[in-house]
Amino acid sequence: MDSHDTPLCDLLPTLQRLRTAWQAGKPDAAQRRADLLRLREALKRRLPEMADAIAADFGHRSRHETLIADGMAVLAEIDHLRRHLRGWMKPRRVGAGWRLWPARAELRAEPVGVVGVIAPWNYPVNLALIPLATAIAAGNHVYLKPSEHTPRTSAFLRDLLAAAFPPDRVAVALGGAEVGAAFSALPLDHLVFTGSTALGRKVMAAAAPNLTPLTLELGGKSPAIVCDDYPIEQAAARLATGKWFNGGQTCIAPDYVLVIGEGRRDALVQALRAQVAARYGGPDAADDYTRIINDGQFARLQGYLDDARARGQEVIALGADHDPAQRRFAPTLVLEPGDDAKLMQEEIFGPILPIRTLASLDEAIAFVAARERPLALYPFSHERGAIERILRGTLAGGVTVNDTLLHFAASGLPFGGVGASGMGAYHGRAGFDAMSKQLPILWQSRRAGSDLLRPPYAKVARFIDFLVR
Incomplete structure (x- = not known):
């Protein structure tokens, strides 16, 4: 293990710190928007540093491709999240059905807690920060594991996020396969993994004992x-x-x-x-x-x-x-x-x-x-x-x-993806919904037909016949 790697014994306490802070004060709309803006401004200021770090990790990478794929894409996604956040957070009225009249039903997008993100090396900033920003928009705290194959970029991400967020809101774990395996096995509230199909199977197996919900972005032969x-x-x-x-x-x-x-x-x-x-x-x-x-x-x-x-x-x-x-x-x-x-x-x-x-x-x-x-x-x-x-x-x-x-x-x-190329989806509203619990709520009225549905049923047999017509 490299001296800069996160000790395995620190992974669970860090997760617990993130979750405790989240439970003590779940982010409201104002905080989410402020967090996203702060992340955007921090990344925008440090785009040259980002490009240098990625180029050093690759030996050489086109600076323009970095600005397009790891700069523009992330900034555009943050803008999209901020633009639509208030609308996505509003409860959505849904039909309860005439049999439950006059009850009304709604769906609320509630944050789930701490979202883990395991990012790959090929677009090391894009595929770390887009799911991270989406999780923040959904009101969660985030634990990020960037790729060990791009160590300079991973260090850049650690420093960028430490400057933008308090340590009990966003944390970064550095390290190789051993750290990645232990990270996958943490009792996270949601885990986003981007990588190969072979590694995706291992991540899914590691997450299974905790029944951690997964978004797997894999690959395949397109x-x-x-x-x-x-x-x-x-x-x-x-x-x-x-x-x-x-x-x-x-x-x-x-x-x-x-x-x-x-x-x-x-x-x-x-x-x-x-x-x-x-x-x-x-x-x-x-x-x-x-x-x-x-x-x-x-x-x-x-x-x-x-x-x-x-x-x-x-x-x-x-x-x-x-x-x-x-x-x-x-x-x-x-x-x-x-x-x-x-x-x-x-x-x-x-x-x-x-x-x-x-x-x-x-x-x-x-x-x-x-x-x-x-x-x-x-x-x-x-x-x-x-x-x-x-x-x-x-x-x-x-x-x-x-x-x-x-x-x-x-x-x-x-x-x-679908099948061997992955499960679940993110970007925009899809990511916001995936990293939220779509909480169904039924609001009952003071008087309701359901009050009649109790023994002796002979008294309400005609009402039941009406309901099952």
């Missing part, structure tokens, strides 16, 4: 389907953004592409080659292309290409600057990989893009439907009928039609 009517050049441009943003280290990046129609695959390859040359072939290429996070991830990705070559599959590097010493992994295509190839069995999570050709849309739909449900799906077609066929025939955590990634940025859309 497909893109390029229909035969869609312009290849535009598809290539949008696929390139989705695949090579952050060096492909994005849970909703297009994992593989299914191209409908003979001859269109080679045109897509040439269009993708042109996109890489335009984006990363100039003098700013060293600044604009993000590195792989560590040597272990680089070796894993290289293993996929070695396996593909060993199987006789065509591997096309779209850049000549593949450099293991700097963990710079060139954008790479793999053509027509079989189902037995490793990169078709595991989430790639890097800048490798497999492309397969299929003869018809029905084949593409069947291909996707036969596999575990992905976190994202990207259908490309200008024919509404084709898009509807894809949506009816498949199921994914979220969909962006004719583009990639952008459904994540829409605060009004829930973000979450």
